[in-house]
Amino acid sequence: MTFADSGNKRVTVTGPTGLLHFLASRRMAVMRSSMELKHTEVPSSTVEDATPAPVFVDDRITVYAFPIHAEHATTEPTDEKSPSEAGPSIPAKRKRSSSPAGPSKRPPTKAASDHELDESVATAEDAIHPDEAEAAADTDTPDYNTLCDTDPQKWRTLIVNSMFPLQGPELTPEEEFAIRKRTRREQKMRENYLRAGLPIPPALRQPSTAPSSQPKFTAIRSDRGRRLPRFTYGPEGRATLCYVLVGPTGRGHFDREKAELLQVPRGPERARLTKGETVKFMVDDGAGNKIERTVTPEECMGPPEIPRAMVLLDVPTPSHIPDVVKSFTQNPFYSEFHSNPATDPREPVVHVVYHLCGKGVLEDERYKAFMRGFPEDTHQVVSSREHGDDRVVFSRAAYNQLRLGLLDPDMFPLPTHRPGPRRDLSSIPGLPARVEHLRHSCHVELRPAREPCIDPFAKPDFFTPVIEAGAGTWVPEDVHRAFLKAKKKISKVKEVGREPRSGDNVEIVPLGTCSALASLYRNASSTLVRIPGHGSILLDAGEGTWGQLARLYGDDGQDTVTGVWEVLRDLRCIFASHMHGDHHLGLSKILAMRKLLDPAPTQPLYFIGLPSHIIYLEEHSELEDLGLNQADGNGVIAISGNHLRWNPKNSKEQQRRDIPEHILLRRQEKTQQDVENMYNALGLKCFTTVDVAHRTKCYGTVIEHRDGWRIVFSADTMPSNKLVEAGQNATLLIHEATMADDQEEMAHDKAHSTFSQAMKVASDMQAENILLTHFSARYPRMPPTTSLPDSPRASPSPGPHLGLAFDQTRFTIGDMWKMKFYLRAIELNMGDVAQDDDEDTMISSWD
Incomplete structure (x- = not known):
């Protein structure tokens, strides 16, 4: 898209x-x-026994692809x-x-x-x-x-x-x-x-x-409400693809001296020879007679340039090694790429091999022997989590987080990172001589063939060294004064004291706060709600949500117990509001990663969404195990949001008459039991979906806990009276604010809300706190704040405590009152970061 x-x-x-x-x-x-x-x-x-058909061809490259499979039991x-559900398959x-x-x-x-x-x-x-x-x-x-x-x-x-x-x-x-x-x-x-x-x-x-x-x-x-034809893999099982990319065979250099000796006239005849054509022309035989001479390209052209090739091998587990080795030893076509340099100038020479290695592959003696089988001058580049560093990926956003950490280190934590590898490639015996780990901005050129080198045009990264140092971060004087002023005000409020309230310890973690698509500082929509002693709820899961979780909580790749895996094990519910991809395309990745937990989860994960979401998950699970409907009951249990609708009086008219009554009753009984189990797991009093006004069917939600607090989530919507009525006296309202107030007409056309409209919803709802999120890509760093009630530049007005969501921040509901004191300081800091950032921002819209 x-x-x-x-x-x-x-x-x-x-x-x-x-x-x-x-x-x-x-x-x-x-x-x-x-x-x-x-x-x-x-x-x-x-x-x-035949040359395979390429999967892609143009005038520069030819690409071949072949599958490899894991060895399994019989x-x-x-x-x-x-x-x-099926057992292992036979290769x-x-x-x-x-x-x-x-x-x-x-x-x-x-x-x-x-x-x-x-x-x-x-x-x-x-x-x-x-x-x-x-x-x-x-x-x-x-x-x-x-x-x-x-x-x-x-x-x-x-x-x-x-x-x-x-x-x-x-x-x-x-x-x-x-x-x-x-x-x-x-x-x-x-x-x-x-x-x-x-x-x-x-x-x-x-x-x-x-x-x-x-x-x-x-x-x-x-086909909207109907599943795709069911898919099953063949007896070979699930495959991963490897690729061979072959460059062009360059023509040899034109030998002018030979052409002069053969009396080839200058002009079209020489041009045709360079194109590989045989030419005929008239020459003088020395006795004054004209004779016809035929010249072939080989007579005045140098040897053709040997084509260069690149091999890309995706080997996720050691059980895939036998098949990839077999492909380069038993297949007559691919075996040519795993031999000594060809003497035939038309045969390609492998210049570089990229190895995408899963855990345990690179240490396997079989694979090391396979790597040594390539020509000695072949460059071999390894991508392996075990042997590479885990550096900060989005360094500009992390640098901003580092500076805001001076304001509040608990609210603005630095993304986890590891500058060096856990195990250096040099510590692995038996690897080829010309092997190195994949590096950022490293180019390997095939034509002309050159050594791997860092792209000279790559933009230098000034932020990562500062982030890795972790100390001595410089901020401008005006930003520093704003930080100190905000801290001083908060200290005074703490001295006065604040009565504890229900829900104060519930943690809110915005993982993605951008609408439509990710920007430089914001990922697609997702918000994590952590309830101490009960578990977590994920509100929407846009593309890249798993990456945001891993960067925030850490994934050392050694176990599935600590860091992000602990957060994943603690996850009890995922809510998907509607079918726009920026709100749910990260869902299948999270469920697939949950299947990797070891030991396996001992409680189920409840998924609440539209029937369309559930059909999508069922279809995707035929390609990849997502843990749907596990026999032990600890997998993913799907609940249609239609069964939790806030307006129950309309439920009967939504049911089609062509469905037998006993099927409806049986489904309702099972769903009700699943809902009760979810309530008990999270300590909830109710979880209600509310129809909101968007360009497609969309649910907001009201989450009410037995301790007395209530969180309302708007999803994507215009101002909704239903949501206001259903969420009265909310402890926290998480509401979209896609557009600024000067974009009210566009917000209406796209069925979104402006900042002031979201604030009015919170006021009408009598919410204690409001967190604005889902900002347009027009505001990649800091949304306009001049019209917001708690803005330092706006006239003060009573109302809920206002917070602006930033990716990978962490705070409790009880600390949201601090945000209005931070607003001016954050705005100044973002303005300074913007001066250092000359990246263009893509403005787009999902719908």
């Missing part, structure tokens, strides 16, 4: 078997009509089990294969799952009107039920193609926005007719926009 927003019209993605299923599972969150996405799914088996998975012998291996041919289950039924009864907003269904049936889109049985891979292809159709003329962003706005208005009018039980007028049955400018998402619309 970032590619599409930056103007790229065509992108090709290559991956292993399951790539199409992976892409199609994102259909309810990821789509762009302005781009075409091509996909190449590499077969699970390779061809041994238990073959049955068709009745999902990949997460199959390599066989001839000229097309991607498809998923299991077992017909998918006809009966819909509970969550598919949930989706069909979700709300009127999600339902497809019969008129729309009839219109969809008139298109040439093949039938779902037919393709599920005959060619499920084709259905996935149709889904992906409809996500990125590149249809119609190229439109400006303003034109696309106008079309989307008009389409949403018409959709809203259709929904109103549906709710009123009135027939939809003919003019509203189809979008009024021209077909050439309005992309057809028929396949997505008709």
Whole structure:
């Protein structure tokens, strides 16, 4: 989607078997009509006795890909089990294969799952009107039920193609926005007719926009509440891909002396020779006669340049070593890249090999012997967590955090980092001579072939050395005075004393505070709520949430007990508010990492989201074990947010009449038991979802604890009266403030809130504290504060304690009163950081 927003019209993605299923599972969150996405799914088996077809070719490079598999026990998975439930698979012998291996041919289950039924009864907003269904049936889109049985891979292809159709003329962003706005208005009018039980007028049955400018998402619309055809890996099991990139064969140098001896005329004939063509021309034989002479390129061209190659090997575990070794010893094509330099100038020479090594791979004697099999002059670059440092990645943001730590080290902790490796490569015996660890900004050029070197044009990093020193941080004089003034005021308030209140010890950790996409200082949306003695709740999980957790709490890679793993083990609930990707695309990564905990969790993790979220997780779990519905009951238990809605009087009208009553009752009983178990685990009195006004179906939430405190989370929304009513007397309101007050019209069009609107919601709700978050990328460092009630430049007014969310800060609700004293100091500090930062900021919008 970032590619599409930056103007790229065509992108090709290559991956292993399951790539199409992976892409199609994102259909309810990821789509762009302005781009075409091509996909190449590499077969699970390779061809041994023929040159494989490249996965990418242009005039400069040719790329080949081959899969490797882990060696497992001899238990073959049955068709009745999902990949997460199935036992280890047998590595199959390599066989001839000229097309991607498809998923299991077992017909998918006809009966819909509970969550598919949930989706069909979700709300009127999600339902497809019969008129729309009839219109969809008139298109040439093949039938779902037919393709599920005959060619499920084709259905996935149709889904992906409809996500990125590149249809119609190229439109400006303003034109696309106008079309989307008009389409949403018409959709809203259709929904109103549906709710009123009135027939939809003919003019509203189809979008009024021209077909050439309005992309057809028929396949997505008709498949919205339905799972993809079920995917299972073949007998080879899950594969990882390795790549070989071959550069061009450069022509030899033109030998002018030989051309003069052969009397090759200057001009077109010499140009044709350099292109590899044979030329004929007339010359004087010395006796005054003209004769025809034929000259081949070999007669006046030097030897061609030997093509250079790069090999990329992804070896996640030692059990993958036998297969990668086999690929370079038994396969006649790839074995040429693992031998001594070729004497044939047309044969490529491997210039560099990149080894992406999982734990224990580099120390394995089999792999070290394999590395030594490459030519001695081959550069071998290793990427391994065990043998590399763990430096600060986003040094500018960390430097800002370091300076704010002078103001309050508890609220602004420095990201964890380790300058040096746990184990140096030189301590591993038996490695090749020309081996080094992957370095930031290190370039290895293939043509002309050069030694690895640091990119001379890379921007120098002035911040990391200061961060690693950890002391002596300099701040400007005015910022230093502001820091001291804020601390002095806080000391005076502490002397007066403050009565302790319920919820004071609940910790709030903003992990991502940007809207749409990450910026230099802010990640996509996510907020962690830590309840002492009970566990944690994660409110949304945008892309990169796991990385934010790991940077804040630390991941030494040695165990799954301390640091971020301890926080992950303590996680009891994840809430996803809506299907926009910046709020949930980091979810599957967190669940996959939870499966790596050792020892395994002894309590379940409850996930609350839309039925669309649950379907997405179920589909993704067929590719990667996410711990859904584990037999021991300590996996991920999904609860549809529809069952927790704040407005129960409308629940009956949301249920479709075509669902048998006994199914509804059984599902409700199970869900109610899961909800009670979640309440007991977290000490909650209730967890309520509230419909809020956004451009798609979206829930806010009210979390009420038995100790008496209440947290309200707005998600993405315009000011919502429902949220105000449901969250009365909140201890803390976490509310989006995407736009500044001068962008009120844009906020309305995008169904977001301005700063002042969020403050009015808090006032109407009579909230004690408000934390503003989800800032537009227009404000990458510090959102405008001049209009906020607690701003030093605004007139003072009574109301809740105001806080602005910054990534990777940590504070308790009981400390939020300090934030209004910090605001001016933070603003001055951010202004100074901005002077040092000349990076451009991308302004975009998820919707």
